[in-house]
Amino acid sequence: MQEGGPIKVGVLGATGTVGQRFITLLSAHPWFILHALGASPRSANKPYTTAVNWKQTTRIPHVARDMVVKECKPEHFKECAVVFSGLDADVAGEIEGAFRAADLAVFSNAKNFRRDPNVPLIVPLVNPSHYAMISQQQVQHSPPLKKGFIVTNANCSTTGCVIPLAALEKSFGPIESLLVTTMQAISGAGYPGISSMDILDNVVPYISGEEEKMEWEMLKILGGVATSDEGVKSFDMHARNPLRVSASCNRVPVIDGHTECVSIRFAKRPPPSPQQVREALANFTTDAQTLGCPSAPRHTISVHEEKDRPQPRLDRYYQDGAGVSVGRIRQCQVLDIKFVVLANNVSIGAATSSIINAELAILKGIITS
Numbered sequence: 001m002q003e004g005g006p007i008k009v010g011v012l013g014a015t016g017t018v019g020q021r022f023i024t025l026l027s028a029h030p031w032f033i034l035h036a037l038g039a040s041p042r043s044a045n046k047p048y049t050t051a052v053n054w055k056q057t058t059r060i061p062h063v064a065r066d067m068v069v070k071e072c073k074p075e076h077f078k079e080c081a082v083v084f085s086g087l088d089a090d091v092a093g094e095i096e097g098a099f100r101a102a103d104l105a106v107f108s109n110a111k112n113f114r115r116d117p118n119v120p121l122i123v124p125l126v127n128p129s130h131y132a133m134i135s136q137q138q139v140q141h142s143p144p145l146k147k148g149f150i151v152t153n154a155n156c157s158t159t160g161c162v163i164p165l166a167a168l169e170k171s172f173g174p175i176e177s178l179l180v181t182t183m184q185a186i187s188g189a190g191y192p193g194i195s196s197m198d199i200l201d202n203v204v205p206y207i208s209g210e211e212e213k214m215e216w217e218m219l220k221i222l223g224g225v226a227t228s229d230e231g232v233k234s235f236d237m238h239a240r241n242p243l244r245v246s247a248s249c250n251r252v253p254v255i256d257g258h259t260e261c262v263s264i265r266f267a268k269r270p271p272p273s274p275q276q277v278r279e280a281l282a283n284f285t286t287d288a289q290t291l292g293c294p295s296a297p298r299h300t301i302s303v304h305e306e307k308d309r310p311q312p313r314l315d316r317y318y319q320d321g322a323g324v325s326v327g328r329i330r331q332c333q334v335l336d337i338k339f340v341v342l343a344n345n346v347s348i349g350a351a352t353s354s355i356i357n358a359e360l361a362i363l364k365g366i367i368t369s
């Protein structure tokens with residue numbers, strides 16, 4: 001696609017759970033070429049194969065094996081047109097901020113900048129229109145930036161939920177109430193994550209900060225971008241049609257794939273039937289698909305008719321983890337409709353979303369190599 005040859009990209013947090021998924025996906029990417037890898041000072045100056053505790057089912061890609069891991073300093077990444085971040089939230093704020101200040105384009109998985117009023121929180125299959133905020137982020141930065149910016153993607157459990165919700169809002173108008181109960185995979189907590197003594201034969205009904213994140217992130221993602229009379233842009237947080245969200249988050253003994261039980265009430269009466277919902281989800285197409293993002297799922301939502309699907313072990317690799325699976329669509333006796341959604345937390349919930357976000361930024365002309 002690129003006239004000037006492959007686009008050089010870097011990965012921060014390259015040794016982590018999300019970082020390893022980035023390395024796997026980027027090593028086979030048609031536009032991008034891995035140029036620099038960063039991790040903690042513990043890993044820096046070691047070949048990637050020595051620094052990483054590789055936990056993927058495929059081998060470490062050749063392109064990454066002998067690359068020497070760097071400290072996460074902008075000078076090591078200055079030739080990268082795109083920097084992907086799978087950094088631990090304890091350090092992501094400072095490091096990603098420094099990379100942006102060095103005029104680099106950063107696509108982050110960490111929570112640190114998600115609430116920033118100038119930073120878009122983009123689930124690429126839902127709200128790429130929020131790229132409209134980038135120019136304001138660059139102008140309001142001190143000093144103003146020419147090329148640098150930060151785009152974040154959402155928490156992995158938020159991502160799985162907002163994709164079917166966006167499809168339903170597109171077909172049937174605003175949703176006004178939402179109850180969601182998650183069953184989240186162990187890999188969502190990074191490596192080594194939760195101790196086996198705590199998770200085997202068990203369900204842990206608490207994930208620190210997760211419910212709050214889901215409840216407000218959905219408003220930023222499903223809302224629009226408003227422009228004041230003075231031309232100042234802001235995220236409207238779904239304020240034109242207020243949306244009430246209640247989330248309950250649980251950790252379950254599944255390696256990859258977050259399953260979520262969702263009940264919704266639409267603003268418009270009468271609400272759609274379960275069959276209309278099925279059709280709207282199955283027919284949902286995204287800008288990422290139509291614009292030609294190579295990593296976008298060819299079909300976004302797999303709608304199951306079987307009574308016992310989706311299941312993480314069977315459905316988490318739908319579209320190589322880039323699509324989501326929905327099943328058990330039925331009437332809700334309290335709200336309107338209920339269903340189950342399954343999303344791969346490490347793929348569309350993390351690395352794949354960042355990569356599609358970068359592809360969208362290139363296709364929209366926001367990044368030029």
Ligand SMILES: NC(=O)c1ccc[n+]([C@@H]2O[C@H](COP(=O)([O-])OP(=O)(O)OC[C@H]3O[C@@H](n4cnc5c(N)ncnc54)[C@H](OP(=O)(O)O)[C@@H]3O)[C@@H](O)[C@H]2O)c1
Pocket residue numbers: 012013014015016017018019038039040041042043044072085086087088089091092109110111154155156187188189190191345346349350
């Ligand atoms: N796992 C998921 O499903 C998921 C989904 C969505 C978002 N996220 C978010 O993505 C981020 C990464 O998650 P993860 O699951 O991949 O975590 P992880 O497995 O714990 O990996 C963390 C990465 O951060 C690096 N790091 C730690 N301290 C550092 C420092 N002082 N300086 C530079 N790098 C440092 C680590 O490098 P070393 O190996 O050298 O320590 C490692 O590469 C987190 O912010 C998480 O909340 C995760």
